[in-house]
Amino acid sequence: MKRVIIIIVVVIVALGAIAYVLTNNKKKNEAKTAYIAQGGGAVAVRIAAVEKKNIDLDFSANGNFIPKQELNFLSENSGRVSKIYVDEGDRVSKGQPLARIDAEIINTDKETAEATYQNAVRDEARYQSSFETGGVTQQQLDQAKLTTRNAKLKLQASQRRVSDANIKSPINGIINKRYIEVGAFVSGTPGTQLFEIVDVSKLKLKVNVNESQVANLKIGDQIEIKSSVFPTDKFSGKVTFIAAKADATLNFPIEIEVENSNKNTLKAGMYGTAVFKFPKQAPSILIPRTSFVGSVSSNQVFVYDKSNNTSKIRKVVTGRILGDSVEILDGLNEGETVITSGQINLAEGTAVSIVK
Numbered sequence: 001m002k003r004v005i006i007i008i009v010v011v012i013v014a015l016g017a018i019a020y021v022l023t024n025n026k027k028k029n030e031a032k033t034a035y036i037a038q039g040g041g042a043v044a045v046r047i048a049a050v051e052k053k054n055i056d057l058d059f060s061a062n063g064n065f066i067p068k069q070e071l072n073f074l075s076e077n078s079g080r081v082s083k084i085y086v087d088e089g090d091r092v093s094k095g096q097p098l099a100r101i102d103a104e105i106i107n108t109d110k111e112t113a114e115a116t117y118q119n120a121v122r123d124e125a126r127y128q129s130s131f132e133t134g135g136v137t138q139q140q141l142d143q144a145k146l147t148t149r150n151a152k153l154k155l156q157a158s159q160r161r162v163s164d165a166n167i168k169s170p171i172n173g174i175i176n177k178r179y180i181e182v183g184a185f186v187s188g189t190p191g192t193q194l195f196e197i198v199d200v201s202k203l204k205l206k207v208n209v210n211e212s213q214v215a216n217l218k219i220g221d222q223i224e225i226k227s228s229v230f231p232t233d234k235f236s237g238k239v240t241f242i243a244a245k246a247d248a249t250l251n252f253p254i255e256i257e258v259e260n261s262n263k264n265t266l267k268a269g270m271y272g273t274a275v276f277k278f279p280k281q282a283p284s285i286l287i288p289r290t291s292f293v294g295s296v297s298s299n300q301v302f303v304y305d306k307s308n309n310t311s312k313i314r315k316v317v318t319g320r321i322l323g324d325s326v327e328i329l330d331g332l333n334e335g336e337t338v339i340t341s342g343q344i345n346l347a348e349g350t351a352v353s354i355v356k
Contacts, residue, residue: 043350044353045302045340050337063274064272081185084182100166291326310349317331
């Protein structure tokens with residue numbers, strides 16, 4: 001008997017809860033309906049005044065510095081490292097010797113190539129003399145000349161390898177990493193990594209900007225650079241790269257070349273802030289981006305007619321998109337009012353009521 005009573009009580013409670021939820025939902029729907037159709041059937045909308053505002057195009061963007069030049073230097077010849085002339089942190093100049101590879105085998109190859117070349121030169125001279133007396137054909141003489149040319153090319157290649165035994169820096173920079181020690185054997189194929197050289201006399205600051213910001217930038221623009229690590233130092237740079245295509249986040253990568261003239265205080269990998277400043281702009285008519293029917297590309301807005309509380313469709317000419325606002329070049333005048341919400345329910349002459 002008690003079990004039956006408990007079941008009945010549970011059922012009654014459940015039915016009561018369902019009735020409460022349904023009643024609450026009904027009230028919410030009625031509230032929404034009243035919100036949408038305030039004013040005796042008129043479409044409820046929000047509005048914004050059309051007015052001229054000052055336009056501030058200045059903005060800043062954060063990024064990190066990377067070297068203008070960075071080189072992972074690989075060996076071109078095989079051999080054992082006999083000398084190392086530099087260490088990590090040393091500043092080097094283009095053409096400066098960094099290390100030397102034991103050139104015993106390379107020298108042997110060069111001597112062999114030189115002997116082969118000299119022998120080919122003598123053979124060509126003999127063939128030339130014999131050709132003049134009719135002893136050999138033109139084809140045999142041409143083959144001798146070809147052999148001489150091939151031998152000369154091999155000699156030049158061996159001479160280059162001997163020269164490359166002295167490993168020289170291809171750029172100005174700083175030895176950031178040294179991967180070899182005296183006595184280590186390096187391979188030419190594939191090349192063994194020898195040094196990492198970075199040039200920080202100039203750095204590149206990489207930042208991302210959005211579509212409205214990139215429209216005001218061009219190659220060569222001078223940009224002020226700030227560093228939180230050195231707040232009292234002044235740095236400047238110029239725009240050297242603007243991406244022609246947005247990335248996956250719909251931003252455009254920008255590169256700014258920065259003169260690191262303050263005793264190279266900036267380091268690659270540090271964070272920096274690019275401050276983009278533009279000339280003062282004349283005031284212009286701005287309206288909220290949400291005013292447009294569908295999207296900004298439609299170039300259509302609804303204007304609120306105060307005389308009879310209706311909506312009027314209006315064709316406009318848009319200018320720049322500035323965040324949540326859009327510049328209007330033609331089609332609207334100061335003092336008018338645009339509708340910013342509820343456009344989906346509007347047509348020409350639809351009665352509207354203002355939601356405050």
